[in-house]
Amino acid sequence: MSFNLTIIIPTDEQIRQLFAQLMVRKHNISHKLLPSFDEHEYFVLNNPYRIWYMINFKNVSVGNIYVQYDNSIGLNIDDNIEEHDLIEILSLLFEKVEPLKEAPSLRFGQFYFNVPSSNKKMQSKLTRLGYVEVQRSFIAKT
Numbered sequence: 805m806s807f808n809l810t811i812i813i814p815t816d817e818q819i820r821q822l823f824a825q826l827m828v829r830k831h832n833i834s835h836k837l838l839p840s841f842d843e844h845e846y847f848v849l850n851n852p853y854r855i856w857y858m859i860n861f862k863n864v865s866v867g868n869i870y871v872q873y874d875n876s877i878g879l880n881i882d883d884n885i886e887e888h889d890l891i892e893i894l895s896l897l898f899e900k901v902e903p904l905k906e907a908p909s910l911r912f913g914q915f916y917f918n919v920p921s922s923n924k925k926m927q928s929k930l931t932r933l934g935y936v937e938v939q940r941s942f943i944a945k946t
Contacts, residue, residue, distance in 0.1 A: 809857035821865045831920035875903045883925045
């Protein structure tokens with residue numbers, strides 16, 4: 805395997821790597837403006853995720869992946885990731901983490917992906933891998 809997942813503890817180095825990844829990210833859901841490093845550090849130190857991993861390729865951090873308590877998965881990795889690489893990364897995650905049990909109106913009983921509407925490449929890749937779109941979310945126009 806070419807990829808491995810390292811749990812985010814977080815260390816100072818992980819905080820810096822995550823910020824570097826955030827600065828070059830093309831697609832976002834939760835923010836429009838890049839947070840300051842201090843805001844980012846506070847967020848990481850107060851990690852709201854169930855589990856959060858750095859994605860490493862040959863010991864170089866190339867992205868991150870997290871699972872929330874509602875069984876949603878956030879995947880932050882370059883748009884040019886190949887489908888076979890995506891399969892490898894997801895297989896590693898699914899070996900380490902199982903979805904929480906279904907809770908009607910609160911939590912779906914399977915993993916699902918939160919993908920920014922602007923990230924058409926990731927949407928297409930997930931569709932080609934057999935995932936199906938089940939929901940779209942809308943917010944007030946600002």
